[in-house]
Amino acid sequence: MRANSTELCRQLGHVFTQPQLLQRALTHRSYAPDHYERLEFLGDSVLGCVIARYLYSEFPELSEGELSRLRSNLVKESTLVMFAQQLNLGSQLKLGEGELKSGGHRRPSILADAVEALFGAIFIDGGYLAAEKAILNLFVPYLAKVDMKTLGKDAKTLLQEYLQGQRLALPDYSVTDTKGEAHEQLFQVKCAIPSLKITTSGAGTSRRNAEQQAALAAYKIIGKEND
Numbered sequence: 001m002r003a004n005s006t007e008l009c010r011q012l013g014h015v016f017t018q019p020q021l022l023q024r025a026l027t028h029r030s031y032a033p034d035h036y037e038r039l040e041f042l043g044d045s046v047l048g049c050v051i052a053r054y055l056y057s058e059f060p061e062l063s064e065g066e067l068s069r070l071r072s073n074l075v076k077e078s079t080l081v082m083f084a085q086q087l088n089l090g091s092q093l094k095l096g097e098g099e100l101k102s103g104g105h106r107r108p109s110i111l112a113d114a115v116e117a118l119f120g121a122i123f124i125d126g127g128y129l130a131a132e133k134a135i136l137n138l139f140v141p142y143l144a145k146v147d148m149k150t151l152g153k154d155a156k157t158l159l160q161e162y163l164q165g166q167r168l169a170l171p172d173y174s175v176t177d178t179k180g181e182a183h184e185q186l187f188q189v190k191c192a193i194p195s196l197k198i199t200t201s202g203a204g205t206s207r208r209n210a211e212q213q214a215a216l217a218a219y220k221i222i223g224k225e226n227d
Contacts, residue, residue: 028104084114
């Protein structure tokens with residue numbers, strides 16, 4: 001087994017009894033017919049099951065809706081890409097010449113798929129408990145650093161929940177400016193919270209996006225004031 005594969009196994013906490021499974025998990029369809037897509041399919045399901053079980057056990061106070069929100073935000077592409085970068089997967093992937101030239105080793109979709117394929121390979125090689133161990137080896141340290149109450153909530157929701165918790169009036173959003181042609185407009189929105197003497201602005205290609213940016217700015221101000 002190559003040195004970098006040995007380090008990968010160490011980080012995952014699993015040594016393959018069938019090394020060919022690891023190699024398949026790192027092989028893109030552009031490189032060879034024996035590629036990772038079927039392992040990815042399996043790994044996606046195993047990942048969802050492991051995270052669902054972990055959240056169910058660790059957060060008994062959360063409702064079904066809250067658990068679903070957390071799970072969907074933990075298994076999304078951006079989280080898997082973060083782990084792929086942590087594992088240095090990009091440099092270990094086997095890609096065809098075309099994918100290599102187009103930067104496939106940095107493409108988020110490929111990196112995320114490869115992480116799921118690794119989970120699928122470990123499941124085949126060592127069973128559910130081995131896959132669970134590998135997945136939690138990555139996720140548990142990450143979960144210790146994030147606020148589970150806010151994970152996956154957008155800025156407007158977080159701001160609204162804070163104000164409701166303080167029994168304050170909800171913010172007022174108003175469009176202050178619109179620029180550009182109809183098909184590519186840029187909106188400027190103001191977010192006003194008179195009770196806290198906070199007024200922020202945000203810009204976006206839609207009113208909704210601009211409101212989110214303004215809400216995020218207000219939420220950050222509240223966070224700093226409460227530090």
